[in-house]
């Protein structure tokens with residue numbers, strides 16, 4: 001049975017004086033215990049909004065959520081604020097994109113870890129401090145005992161992201177959501193944080209939803225990948241299938257825009273043309289049509305459905321022919 | 332924290348040094364010099380010359396300055412031209428009254444301002460918020476003396492609830508210890524005197540509190556709204572902390588930083604408001620001394636008052652810096 005089951009999730013932002021904006025539309029996917037699932041797409045495709053909706057962290061006013069999110073038989077979307085707070089941090093942990101702004105600047109790192117242990121694991125402040133030092137040790141912070149009494153500004157971005165990971169994993173959640181956890185970091189640090197994350201989740205058998213705009217990150221980490229475009233899932237496949245035979249022109253484009261080491265010298269990278277702002281509404285046709293090399297008349301007039309196709313899910317009228325795909329080995 | 336405090340204290344020394352130079356120069360720049368200022372415009376040249384000799388005004392300016400500095404450091408500010416009493420004596424008699432009024436007003440402004448600003452932010456855009464915003468607009472716009480007269484009219488003339496003016500009922504015979512009437516009664520056990528002093532204090536304190544209250548409400552509201560949208564508050568929510576902990580530990584603590592700066596600035600501004608309030612309520616404090624000194628050009632007294640105001644201002648800002656450092660660890664290292 002799935003640990004998390006998302007069915008037909010929709011998020012519409014409504015504000016007075018502006019047109020309602022559909023950020024997430026009909027998103028369905030599931031996560032098995034211990035599994036790592038990727039959520040990939042360009043910035044603005046609705047990845048963060050999806051994750052915030054799962055966690056119940058969207059603003060209470062102005063965001064209309066529909067569909068269903070089942071976590072171990074509990075429907076999360078109808079829980080009260082209090083019930084949600086009992087589960088957040090305990091069963092579901094989250095790591096955010098910007099470690100510099102995601103820690104409270106005026107309280108110690110120690111308190112920011114112990115407060116979650118006291119809240120969910122019923123520890124005393126003293127017990128929690130011992131545990132907190134162990135957690136910091138596990139995420140690779142040197143001299144953890146001393147760190148407890150230090151403040152966030154005394155640490156680099158990478159160190160702060162380690163602290164945030166320690167906080168998110170403090171209560172051994174069954175599911176961890178990481179929303180672009182390395183985007184704000186230097187490249188060398190990115191790799192360290194990614195390997196730390198993957199080590200920790202496999203050690204503790206924690207399920208992970210890895211949100212990123214970087215297919216390279218997904219390649220090394222995820223069992224299953226969901227590609228999002230314009231608030232909808234356009235392709236879902238097991239990692240190998242996706243990299244060996246991507247079928248959606250958008251996924252295909254993403255893969256081709258990754259620099260490859262063994263590409264012939266001078267061969268230009270081929271970025272996807274245009275930008276998200278060129279989208280058309282999903283109601284009119286395929287949102288990707290204006291940027292799609294395969295687009296035909298039907299793409300401009302008929303919204304494609306998400307359909308099973310050759311062991312994967314695909315939302316496309318004119319998928320990429322199988323022979324054209326980039327191979328994973330080439331990455 | 333201790334090192335921070337000591338460093339800030341030491342930093343205040345040069346500030347006060349510069350201030351003493353300014354005040355010294357000010358008296359020397361008056362038309363005709365200090366002797367004319369003290370003797371009046373109609374003084375004969377002979378008398379001015381004699382005065383210059385007595386005051387050592389013929390000495391080099393540096394010598395004069397250090398003599399001046401030496402005197403003020405020993406608390407000698409000269410004698411008031413109006414009463415002939417030492418300025419130090421006059422000021423130390425009146426200062427407790429103004430201190431009591433200012434502290435009471437600031438206490439009220441903070442006590443009600445921060446919670447109201449916080450509540451307005453929580454109920455943003457709804458009735459409670461709008462009502463608060465309107466109230467603070469009125470609070471800032473209504474002149475202190477007008478509010479003073481209004482309060483007096485309502486609570487003394489119409490309702491006969493509170494005394495109209497003064498610091499103490501004439502029939503009450505109390506002992507002066509600190510000169511702060513509400514405190515003295517407690518110290519000597521004369522509780523009826525304290526009660527009476529508090530009744531006298533309420534209206535002027537409320538009148539004086541109106542502006543800092545309104546400003547504190549607005550800054551608190553804006554600051555809470557700001558902090559509520561911060562990433563670390565979302566992190567706190569993602570940890571499943573209770574709403575109370577999120578609000579107190581994560582939102583409010585950060586939101587108080589700009590508020591503490593505001594409190595410092597408002598305390599400085601409070602003194603000008605105190606002069607007006609003291610006049611409306613016949614509160615014999617520094618305001619009365621200042622008003623007389625300006626009208627009658629009592630330079631020694633003015634000089635003493637200016638130095639006192641400056642020292643208080645520096646001290647208040649020192650306290651603000653220290654409280655800032657208590658809340659925000661990032662300030663301590665600087």
Ligand SMILES: Nc1ncnc2c1ncn2[C@@H]1O[C@H](COP(=O)(O)OP(=O)(O)O)[C@@H](O)[C@H]1O
Pocket residue numbers: 013021023041042043044045046047048049050059
């Ligand atoms: N609170 C909000 N109010 C209105 N629109 C929002 C809000 N949060 C996100 N959006 C919009 O939803 C879309 C998806 O955003 P997001 O999920 O953050 O994208 P990403 O895939 O980069 O994480 C964007 O167009 C963004 O402008």
Ligand SMILES: [Mg+2]
Pocket residue numbers: 044047048049179180
């Ligand atoms: Mg995002």
